[in-house]
Amino acid sequence: MKNLDAxxxxxxxxxxxxxxxxxxxxxxxDQFRATFESLKPINIIKNTFKQIVTSPEIKTSIIxxxxxxxxxxxxxxxxxxGSNNPIKKMGGSILGTLVANKTEANAENIKSxxxxxxxxxIELYYAKKQANGGKQ
Numbered sequence: 001m002k003n004l005d006a007x008x009x010x011x012x013x014x015x016x017x018x019x020x021x022x023x024x025x026x027x028x029x030d031q032f033r034a035t036f037e038s039l040k041p042i043n044i045i046k047n048t049f050k051q052i053v054t055s056p057e058i059k060t061s062i063i064x065x066x067x068x069x070x071x072x073x074x075x076x077x078x079x080x081x082g083s084n085n086p087i088k089k090m091g092g093s094i095l096g097t098l099v100a101n102k103t104e105a106n107a108e109n110i111k112s113x114x115x116x117x118x119x120x121x122i123e124l125y126y127a128k129k130q131a132n133g134g135k136q
Contacts, residue, residue: 064107072100 037043052058076096080089103110 063111064104067107067110068100068104071103072096072098075099 038047073096076092076099079095080092083089
């Protein structure tokens, strides 16, 4: 009787260990697939791009660079206009670069000043609208 109980217990333990082994194999295969997918070049690029987009420091840097680039572009266009003079074009390029660099360096101040200006314009608009009885 004792041997029969020990045999049944041993078979149960073997079945449990085999089940654990199968579960671990499935988990290992899933982990392998996940690792394989994450190492594909397109997924590496996607994940890197997500990290760049979600990083507040990088967002700020991109916005500051965009502000600098746009202001430099506008300054160059204003200086050169429609001229075909090569000296004026070169001067416009230099001016555009200087304005872009200066603007990018002071982008935070420019953003706050722009925000205040926009707020004042909106307040004036609504004040004028109320003064006219809600009509424009």
